[in-house]
Amino acid sequence: MKTVKIGGGCLKGREVISSIVDLIVQRGRGNVFVLSALYGITDKLLTGIDKALKDEDSIPAMVSRLKDEHHNLLNELILKEEDRKSVKDELDPLFIKIERYYFGINFTRELTPRMHDIIASYGERLSVILMAGVLKSRGENASYIMPQDAGVITDGRFGDATANMLLTAQNFEKNVLPIMKSDKEGQASDKILFFPGFFGISESGEITTFGRGGSDYSAAVVAAALKADLLEIWKDTEGFMSADPNVVPDAKLIPVLSYEEASELAYSGANILHPRTVEPVRKSGINIAIKNTLNPDGEGSLITEYAVKSDSVVKSLTYTKDIAILKVYASGVGVRQGILAKIAGTISEAGINIKSVVTSQTCISLLLSRKDIDRAHSVITNMRPRLYRESEQITDNALISVVGDGLHNHRGIAARCFTAVSEADANIEMISYGPSRAALYFLIKEKDIEKTLKVLHSYFV
Ligand code: ASP
Ligand code: MG
Numbered sequence: 001m002k003t004v005k006i007g008g009g010c011l012k013g014r015e016v017i018s019s020i021v022d023l024i025v026q027r028g029r030g031n032v033f034v035l036s037a038l039y040g041i042t043d044k045l046l047t048g049i050d051k052a053l054k055d056e057d058s059i060p061a062m063v064s065r066l067k068d069e070h071h072n073l074l075n076e077l078i079l080k081e082e083d084r085k086s087v088k089d090e091l092d093p094l095f096i097k098i099e100r101y102y103f104g105i106n107f108t109r110e111l112t113p114r115m116h117d118i119i120a121s122y123g124e125r126l127s128v129i130l131m132a133g134v135l136k137s138r139g140e141n142a143s144y145i146m147p148q149d150a151g152v153i154t155d156g157r158f159g160d161a162t163a164n165m166l167l168t169a170q171n172f173e174k175n176v177l178p179i180m181k182s183d184k185e186g187q188a189s190d191k192i193l194f195f196p197g198f199f200g201i202s203e204s205g206e207i208t209t210f211g212r213g214g215s216d217y218s219a220a221v222v223a224a225a226l227k228a229d230l231l232e233i234w235k236d237t238e239g240f241m242s243a244d245p246n247v248v249p250d251a252k253l254i255p256v257l258s259y260e261e262a263s264e265l266a267y268s269g270a271n272i273l274h275p276r277t278v279e280p281v282r283k284s285g286i287n288i289a290i291k292n293t294l295n296p297d298g299e300g301s302l303i304t305e306y307a308v309k310s311d312s313v314v315k316s317l318t319y320t321k322d323i324a325i326l327k328v329y330a331s332g333v334g335v336r337q338g339i340l341a342k343i344a345g346t347i348s349e350a351g352i353n354i355k356s357v358v359t360s361q362t363c364i365s366l367l368l369s370r371k372d373i374d375r376a377h378s379v380i381t382n383m384r385p386r387l388y389r390e391s392e393q394i395t396d397n398a399l400i401s402v403v404g405d406g407l408h409n410h411r412g413i414a415a416r417c418f419t420a421v422s423e424a425d426a427n428i429e430m431i432s433y434g435p436s437r438a439a440l441y442f443l444i445k446e447k448d449i450e451k452t453l454k455v456l457h458s459y460f461v
Contacts, residue, residue: 333360
């Protein structure tokens with residue numbers, strides 16, 4: 001049995017969804033499908049929260065637009081009126097609930113993390129009901145199960161939950177595996193089970209989401225809990241590339257990557273997989289296959305324990321502009337016990353994620369997301385006692401990652417990087433090499449990204 005993830009990019013409008021439905025019928029029977037919300041729906045639910053907080057009168061129209069969007073698709077995707085009606089009857093109570101939640105937050109003028117996650121989870125609930133309905137209307141043996149009924153158990157952290165794999169796997173054995181069994185003895189199962197991505201429930205029963213884009217992670221959780229043979233991610237792109245083809249036109253597909261390489265690439269900006277996807281499947285040794293829905297027989301990228309060696313150690317280059325540096329200057333960083341822990345602790349207690357840290361004897365550089373830099377700065381400024389002399393924010397940099405297994409013990413990689421960057425007439429502002437077995441990171445000015453990537457790609461790939 002496979003677990004297949006279908007993202008919001010593939011659930012976009014009648015034509016694209018129809019082609020996905022065809023693919024499911026052709027190659028999906030007997031498998032579990034983890035879905036995102038329909039394209040753009042999570043964003044609408046969340047901007048709806050802001051509107052609902054401010055303006056009670058906007059709520060009914062907002063919810064009715066969401067409803068129309070789902071109904072219109074059903075009208076286009078299902079031929080028979082009675083089949084449409086039964087799916088609408090299943091969907092409509094959810095719109096009533098969304099409306100009540102919006103009125104609730106308007107009345108209290110307060111949005112709790114708990115309520116945020118409940119509302120955000122509705123996009124995926126709606127999409128599985130819709131897709132199961134469409135497949136059923138085509139005569140398929142399709143159904144859905146909600147994470148709270150299947151038993152996807154999380155640690156209860158709203159907006160950024162982590163699954164408890166032990167409990168989840170136990171629950172799946174009771175609640176999900178029996179559904180996938182064939183009705184006819186001796187014959188392969190033809191069941192098509194839809195599963196909403198993005199959220200689970202805490203042990204006390206609270207809806208908790210895995211963070212934006214978290215359906216990839218959900219799919220990995222489902223695959224691991226089911227001990228699936230393979231996790232397929234259906235996307236509208238070929239797979240992992242040696243660089244962003246919009247920046248480096250001769251970038252090529254990477255057919256096989258290791259878990260390590262895929263994680264490094266996902267964390268550092270390759271927009272293919274949610275960075276946490278590898279976590280749950282790695283332990284069970286389940287491979288991940290990226291499949292292009294526009295070219296389903298194409299090779300795609302396979303992520304596995306050990307990638308085959310390629311001619312060059314470096315497999316891919318990625319970059320992200322979502323990087324800001326908070327530089328904290330203090331003397332004797334290396335001999336003052338606890339200074340790093342106190343500064344990093346203060347920032348993370350404020351709920352700010354630290355992407356990475358690079359230190360020298362006189363300066364601690366914290367790499368953060370750009371949206372967090374101002375707040376992180378003000379948090380450490382208010383620290384008492386103040387452990388540092390001076391601080392500085394840098395927001396015009398970009399982070400480039402050079403990724404490939406075994407980089408750390410391959411001679412000459414750093415030297416070639418430096419040469420390539422200087423040939424591109426750019427300057428390395430900061431570098432981190434050694435902590436990862438599969439990546440070298442450095443920062444350059446954002447304006448130099450394009451030319452630097454081009455030269456690096458011609459050197460390495
Ligand atoms: N629908 C959620 C989001 O847009 C989760 C996902 O699509 O992966 O963030
Ligand atoms: Mg998504």
